[in-house]
Amino acid sequence: MDSISLKWKYVIATLIILLFIIGLFSLYNLKYQEKVIKDDDKERVRLITEIIKNGLITIMLEGRGKDFQKFLESLVAEDIEEVRIFDPSNSTIVASSIPREIGNKIYNEDILKYKSQIKPEVFSHKRGQRVVYSMLVPIYNERPCQRCHGKDHKIRGVLDVEISTMKTMSKIKTLRVRMIIFSLLTFLALGGALTVVTNLLVTRPVEAMIKTMKKVEEGDLSVRVDEQRGDEIGRLAASFNSMVRELQRAHEEIQRCHVEEMKRVERMANLGELAAAVAHEIKNPLAGISGAVQVIAEEFRDDDSKKEIVSDILSEIERLDKTVRDLLVFAKPTSPKKVSVDMSSVIERSVGLVRAKAEKQNIKIVTNFASDVTVRVDPEQLAQVFLNIMLNAIHAMPEGGTLTINHYMEEKNIVIDIKDTGQGIEPDKLKNIFKPFFTTKHTGTGLGLSISKNIVEAHGGDIEVFSEPGIGTTFRIKIPAT
Ligand SMILES: Nc1ncnc2c1ncn2[C@@H]1O[C@H](COP(=O)(O)OP(=O)(O)OP(=O)(O)O)[C@@H](O)[C@H]1O
Ligand SMILES: [Mg+2]
Incomplete structure (x- = not known):
């Protein structure tokens, strides 16, 4: 049926x-x-x-x-x-x-x-x-x-x-025969008339609509159905046409966005190439300058006032070196080299790198790790992510505070929360923090979070941020455990 x-x-x-x-x-x-x-x-x-x-x-x-x-x-x-x-x-x-x-x-x-x-x-x-x-x-x-x-x-x-x-x-016999013939003729005439009327009023317009729908299905969004009729089919046609118009508009919008996105990606790729080339060119002379300045530094006595200037030059060189390294990572991201590691050890490594700086700023570090969580990740890259986020957190707590790092399993993900009690992020800035080159710092490049997001996403995970100005910020990283 x-x-x-x-x-x-x-x-x-x-x-x-x-x-x-x-x-x-x-x-x-x-x-x-x-x-x-x-x-x-x-x-x-x-x-x-x-x-x-x-x-x-x-x-x-x-x-x-x-x-x-x-x-x-x-x-x-x-x-x-x-x-x-x-x-x-x-x-x-x-x-x-x-x-x-x-x-x-x-x-x-x-x-x-x-x-x-x-x-x-x-x-x-x-x-x-x-x-x-x-x-x-x-x-x-x-x-x-x-x-x-x-x-x-x-x-x-x-x-x-x-x-x-x-x-x-x-x-009576004649009457019966006549009645049967008359009934049959009435039935046939009514049936025929009904079929013709149904054809004219319903089937044809519906079939025309189906034909048009098929064309839409095949991708031709320029077609329309006749909506002259004032009945339900006319109204259906009008709704269908307005739906197709809306679809066409959305389709054109998507195409426009797509073209723009393609252009942007192309621009970024070109920019990335350029940045990588520049960074590469700077990297070697910078290493040479750093070596030379270190030799010069050794020539000054500890109580020489110029020694301080030289050590300032060295820390600026170090900053330049970090910027160049970040630019290189951002411009030429490498795919993760995954190995099985214990997540706690990866985090510990990053904590070890910031501990001295935190203590200096009177920041307490609290860790809370789930035991025996072995995952297949690139430990170098993830350590880089944790380091970036922890450095940001320390930077947000110049007056001291608490840096809490937890990790735990949630469904099939391993979740790492890095929480600070720093100044927090204003809502209008929050949407920009993962964009490359967005920074509020004099000495920042604005690449730390952008690089971190790329790394987490290359691991099939994602990164979220919750922040309340004046109270603190939490970064939540989720990485699939398998
Ligand atoms: N924990 C935090 N508390 C408050 N603001 C933060 C925090 N983390 C990031 N931000 C904001 O996000 C911006 C972007 O961070 P991101 O790490 O990408 O760049 P950056 O730290 O400014 O520079 P760099 O490239 O040296 O890391 C920061 O400039 C800062 O304004
Ligand atoms: Mg940073």
């Missing part, structure tokens, strides 16, 4: 209902017409009987008793099958259209019917194979009759007229 089209479902359902209604109506009509035909014919039988009876009485009154039998015999025509008179007192046939039955006993059922009827009525009954209409009418011994027949009997005899039902049956 599901594979049948909506049009056929609707047409079949309606035809079944029509068939039922037309059938019921025709049956009722047929029964009614049959009754009318039968009643008409019974009335005809009653009239014929009445005429015969009057004819008989006239013959009797005119004293033509010998014409009596002849009259009965002359009555037999195609419709009138048998006419007889019987004496109800002894059930004997006294006159008949069939002369040989005179003197015979009348049929028992006629006697019973005659006795049970209150007044004469037409009834149908079987005579052998045939069905006939009969009427049993008493002929009373009226005053004029009594002149010849005396007053002994109240009833002179009973007239029994039998008339064929053939005509009635043939009329």
